[in-house]
Amino acid sequence: MSYVTPAEFVAKMIDAGEAKVFISTRDTVIRAYMAGAILALAAAFAVTVTVETGQPLVGALLVPVGFCLLYLLGFDLLAGVFTLVPLALIDRRPGVRLGSVLRNWGLVFVGNLAGSLTVALMMAVILTFAFSVDPNEVGQWLGAIGASRTVGYADHGAAGMLTLFIRGVLCNWMVSTGVVAATISTSVSGKVIGMWMPILVFFYMGFEHSVVNMFLFPAGLMLGGDFSIADYLVWNEIPTVVGNLVGGLVFVGLALYATHARTGATRNRPHPGKSVNRKVNA
Known part of the structure; x- marks a missing residue:
């Protein structure tokens, strides 16, 4: 059987979080860089398919290819380490401290950003013949999506910020479910099927993913989008990162840990064969 039970895969999650804390700085950054780059390429692919077919569902159906590849190759996204690494701290694994968790998050953020920016620049060059012509469709x-998902939120003030945050929460609820789904099977096909479904949901629903946005918005700025770097940081990236942290850690990592690693006491059940007296009202 290739299926892994919840108790088993949650133990794997904690082990994975612990292992990531002790990976060298060099390896952490390289793995994060490659994850950001591959996910950015998948996002560019999905955008191209969506624009050319006019069917957003087609793009959403195809974008998980990048997510599946990067996790099968052992690379790391910020969304995933938000979920896995804190579990090693909560489980009191030896040598795991808050500082080491924050170090891992910081290194993965830097690596993801660098990889995403690399692909954003490459795509901008491709779409403009090295900035010698206007961008194609x-x-x-x-450029348009960058403006709509920054100043578009800003136009609604506090309500827009709350909406952005909630979209970040829902996004990593799905994406981290995809990360966990990679551990529920020992076969490649089982892992891919498990990862594919929640990534499709997040992309089609337009939720906010901090690493995908590290590609979309810088690329949009390079291609003439009508928004600023400050708009991107304040009205997208920073609230999205916070929302992703809450969604992945609270609704996936802690929820699974609480019920499968630190289960509550079982309730007493009647002994087989013993009758249970019941009072019947006359």
């Missing part, structure tokens, strides 16, 4: 779409 895909490039124009990238």
Whole structure:
């Protein structure tokens, strides 16, 4: 059987979080860089398919290819380490401290950003013939989405910020479920099927993913999007990162840990064969 039970895969999650804390700085950054780059390429692919077919569902159906590849290759996304690494701290694994958790998050953030920016620059060059012509239809779409998902939120003030945060929470609820789904099977096909479903949901629903946005918005700025770097940071990236942290840690990591690693006491049940007296009202 290739299926792994919840108790077993939650133990794997804690072990994985512990292992990531002790990975060298060099390896952490390289793995995060490659994860950011591969996910950015998948996002560019999904955007291209969506624009050319006019069917967002087609893009959403295909974007998980990047997510599956990067996790099968052992690379790390910020969304995933938000969920896994704190579990090693909560489980009191030897040598795991708050500082080491924050170090891992910081290194993965830097690596993801660098990889995403690399692909954003490459795509901007491709879509404009090295900035010698105006962006094509895909490039124009990238610029437009950057504006709609920054100043578009800002136009609604506090309500827009709350909406952005909630979209970040829901996004990593799904994405981290995909991370966990990679551990529920020992076969490649089982892992891919498990990861594919929640990533499809997050992308089609338009939730906010901090690493995908590290590609979309810088690319949009390079391609003439009508928003600023400050708009991107304040009205997208920073609230999205916080929302992703809450969604992944609270609704996936802690929920699974609480019920499968630190289960509550079982209730007493009647002994087989013994009758249970019941009072019947006359």
